[in-house]
Amino acid sequence: MSRIQALRGTRDILPDEVSYWQQIETVARDIFSKAAYREIRTPIFEQTDLFERSIGEATDVVGKEMYTFKDRGDRSLTLRPENTAGVVRAFIEHHLQAQGTPQRLWYLGPMFRYERPQKGRQRQFHQLGVEVLGSADPRADAEVIAIASDLLQTLGLTDLRFAVNSIGNLDDRNQYREALVTYLTPYKPELDADSQDRLTRNPLRILDSKEARTQEILCDAPNLLQYLSPESKTRFDRVQQLLSDLGIAHTIDPRLVRGLDYYTHTVFEIQSDALGAQATVCAGGRYDGLVQELGGEATAAVGWASGLERLTLLLQTLQPLLPSALDFYLISKGDRAEAQSLQLAQQLRHLGFAVELDVSGSAFGKQFKRADRSGAIACLVVGETEADNQTAQLKWLKSGEQEAIAQTDLSDQAERLRQQIAAHRA
RNA sequence: GCGAGCGUAGCCAAGUGGUUAAGGCAGCGGAUUGUGGUUCCGCCACUCGGGGGUUCGAGUCCCCUCGUUCGCCCCA
Numbered sequence: 028m029s030r031i032q033a034l035r036g037t038r039d040i041l042p043d044e045v046s047y048w049q050q051i052e053t054v055a056r057d058i059f060s061k062a063a064y065r066e067i068r069t070p071i072f073e074q075t076d077l078f079e080r081s082i083g084e085a086t087d088v089v090g091k092e093m094y095t096f097k098d099r100g101d102r103s104l105t106l107r108p109e110n111t112a113g114v115v116r117a118f119i120e121h122h123l124q125a126q127g128t129p130q131r132l133w134y135l136g137p138m139f140r141y142e143r144p145q146k147g148r149q150r151q152f153h154q155l156g157v158e159v160l161g162s163a164d165p166r167a168d169a170e171v172i173a174i175a176s177d178l179l180q181t182l183g184l185t186d187l188r189f190a191v192n193s194i195g196n197l198d199d200r201n202q203y204r205e206a207l208v209t210y211l212t213p214y215k216p217e218l219d220a221d222s223q224d225r226l227t228r229n230p231l232r233i234l235d236s237k238e239a240r241t242q243e244i245l246c247d248a249p250n251l252l253q254y255l256s257p258e259s260k261t262r263f264d265r266v267q268q269l270l271s272d273l274g275i276a277h278t279i280d281p282r283l284v285r286g287l288d289y290y291t292h293t294v295f296e297i298q299s300d301a302l303g304a305q306a307t308v309c310a311g312g313r314y315d316g317l318v319q320e321l322g323g324e325a326t327a328a329v330g331w332a333s334g335l336e337r338l339t340l341l342l343q344t345l346q347p348l349l350p351s352a353l354d355f356y357l358i359s360k361g362d363r364a365e366a367q368s369l370q371l372a373q374q375l376r377h378l379g380f381a382v383e384l385d386v387s388g389s390a391f392g393k394q395f396k397r398a399d400r401s402g403a404i405a406c407l408v409v410g411e412t413e414a415d416n417q418t419a420q421l422k423w424l425k426s427g428e429q430e431a432i433a434q435t436d437l438s439d440q441a442e443r444l445r446q447q448i449a450a451h452r453a
Numbered sequence: 454g455c456g457a458g459c460g461u462a463g464c465c466a467a468g469u470g471g472u473u474a475a476g477g478c479a480g481c482g483g484a485u486u487g488u489g490g491u492u493c494c495g496c497c498a499c500u501c502g503g504g505g506g507u508u509c510g511a512g513u514c515c516c517c518u519c520g521u522u523c524g525c526c527c528c529a
Contacts, residue, residue, distance in 0.1 A: 035520080087527045091454080109529085138529080143454085145523060154529060221526065237525085286528060296529095307529060334529030360487070393482095395489035410487055424489075 036142070036150025046349045047339045052135065054181050055155055062174055064131040064157055069113035071137065075103040081112035081317055083288025085229050092140040106139035111289070111314065111330060112321075114158050119323035128161025128326070135335075147305035147337045156311075156332035160318065163327035165262055168293045168313060169269035171329055175297060175309050176275050178333075184299070184341050187308070189277035191270070191295040193263035194231070194284055195255045197316065200291075203254035204230050214244045234282045245282070252281050259292060266293055289314040293329065301344055302337055309333035351402025354380040354448050356424075358394040358406055364414040371407060371419065371434060378441045380448075399424060404451045405444075407432075425451060 033039060040048065059066070075095050082089050094106040107113055114132060117123070123130050135155045144150060157174060159167045172189070179187060194200055208230050215223055219238040226233065234245065255263065270277055277295075285294045294312035302308070311331025318326035355375055359368035365388070372384040383401055385394045391410070398406040408420040413431075422429040432440065 032520085092527075140528075142527070143525090144521090145525095148528075152529070156529090232527095304524060305528075310529065332529055337529060358488085389482095390485085391487045392485065392489070395487095397489085399489045406489085408488075412487085420488085422488075427489085429488085 034150070036144040038149060043349075044339065044343075047342045047346075048335065050342065050349075051155070051182060051335065051338055055133070055135070055178055058174060058177050058181065059133045059157070062131070062170070064133045064174075067114060067117065067132045067134050068136070069110065069117050069134070070107075071139075072104045072106050073113055073116065075105040077112050077116055077321070078105050078108060081115065081287075081289055081321060082109070086286055086288060088140065088286065092142055094139045094141055108140045109138055109287070109332060110134050110136065110154060110156055111158060111287075111317070111332070114330075115160070115317055115321055115323070115328070118160050118326075119318060119321060124161055124324065124326065129167065130160045131157070132160070133157045145305070146303040147334070147340060149336055153335035154332040155335055155338075156330060158328060158330035160328045161326050162329070163315065165265040165269060168266045168329050169273065171311065171331055172270060172277075172295060173273050173275060175311075175331055175333065176273075179297065179309070182338070182342060183345055184308075184338075186300065188298045189270075189275060189295065190280040190283050190298065191267070191277050191293065192251070192280050192283035193255060193259060193266075193292050194251065194290060194294055194312075195259040196291055199255050199259050200231070203249065203251050206249045206254065207231070207233070210248050211244070217241075217244060231284045232286065234284050250281055251284075252279075262292060285310065285312060289317040289320070291315045295331070297333075299337075299341060301341055305334075305337060307334075308337045308341065352381050353383055353401055353403040354405065355382045356398035356401045356403035356406040357382060357384045357409070358391065358398060359385070359409040360388075360391055360394075361411050361414060364409040364411060367414055367417075367419075367434065368407070368409045371409065371437070374437055375407075378438060380441075380444075404448045423447075423451065 056066075075093070078093060079089055084090070088108050093108055096104060098104050114134065118130060118132075133156065136153065137151050138154050139151055141150060142148060157171055159171060172191075176189070195203070208226060211218065211226060211230070211233065215226060217240055218226070218233070219236060219241050222233045222236050222238065222241050231251075233241065234248075234251070236242065236245075252260075252263075267277070267279070280296075283294055283296060290312040292313040292315065295310065296307050297309040298306040299308055300306065309331055310333075311329070313327070313329040315325075315327040318324065318328060355372075357368045357372050359365045368384060372382045375382045383403065385397060387394065387397070391408075395406070403424060406422050406424060408422060413419050417434045418431050419434055420429055421432045437444075
């Protein structure tokens with residue numbers, strides 16, 4: 028088996044599936060532009076440092092999932108595992124704060140993580156995301172969540188769980204970390220191996236361990252929310268209130284901590300039960316320290332990212348097959364007729380119709396069969412007879428009704444045809 | 454990195470040690486040299502992911518390997 032095939036964790040998105048992607052992209056563009064978010068496109072690879080400093084050295088993403096390589100100039104580069112870091116880098120590099128804050132941005136593109144593929148997880152995957160840079164206002168937190176909600180709802184996705192939490196500011200977190208470590212240390216031998224390791228490396232991550240015994244121990248652990256400073260607490264209450272005012276049902280999940288180091292205050296996840304183990308379709312939070320961390324001015328920010336592969340999986344369960352958008356299928360036989368059918372195809376396309384031209388040259392019977400399978404509403408037939416008198420047979424494929432139409436009348440009849448096609452589609 | 458399942462045609466598949474590897478869908482050709490969605494006929498795997506082994510005999514059993522799926526970890 029030496030045939031070349033797509034690499035593990037990468038896949039081809041074939042035309043039947045692309046229509047779902049386009050549906051998401053169309054809806055997203057509309058929602059973003061109505062909320063004054065502008066698209067930003069950043070490079071697919073960056074200096075390795077950028078991700079190490081932003082995402083955090085101790086995280087799994089940086090520790091074991093990055094596609095990192097040396098280029099010919101011996102620089103260490105990394106294919107982006109996520110895009111917040113890149114957007115923040117661009118924000119700083121181009122002094123976007125000078126264009127006024129907040130900057131509301133969105134992006135869409137491929138990301139790369141070296142992991143074992145499984146349902147809803149690829150090595151090259153795609154994320155759609157938003158970032159609001161330069162606002163600490165709780166309304167910004169609520170706005171980005173509301174936009175995510177709009178997007179998912181417009182796509183027809185329901186049965187989603189919105190979980191939110193606050194991990195406070197840096198001081199809150201440090202104090203809580205200490206308390207958690209103090210509480211957990213006596214139980215260390217009973218924790219699962221990963222959690223034991225995290226106890227020193229990244230204790231907060233222990234909270235969302237799936238091990239039963241670890242979770243039992245955590246039942247009586249100190250609660251993160253009780254370690255929030257009064258300001259952080261007030262802030263979180265405000266975000267929750269704003270979400271409720273918007274009618275966005277959500278639950279507080281005190282165990283929700285995210286895997287990337289840069290988060291502060293609000294963190295949230297939107298999950299679905301229809302995806303198997305990879306339940307999260309959208310996740311994000313506030314990252315007030317990141318811009319400064321990467322060398323910019325202190326800038327509060329909040330954002331999220333959503334996995335396109337997971338969204339399309341959900342969409343496909345809702346709509347197993349998108350209907351054909353084809354209006355006409357053109358059939359012809361004989362030199363002159365074939366030449367005329369090409370002319371007619373172009374003419375109809377210029378009038379705004381979607382037209383497929385049969386170029387097989389096979390028998391009419393075969394061509395009709397293909398017309399039927401194409402999903403077109405009507406077919407236009409040009410044979411010897413029609414070629415002689417510059418007409419075509421217009422056949423409505425569903426009813427089988429057929430009428431003669433002069434080739435020169437097509438543009439005059441366009442409006443009528445449009446209406447009839449619309450009627451057949453409905 | 455770890456665990457489990459699965460690899461037979463473009464797709465879905467039967468086959469569970471014994472002569473020539475079912476069937477269905479799609480495709481192509483024909484019945485029907487100008488009318489489809491029904492029907493009928495024909496064509497479409499020197500070979501069962503690859504390699505090695507056991508056996509008189511292997512798609513079928515064993516080992517290795519590659520690929521893939523789902524799960525763990527982690528994440529969108």
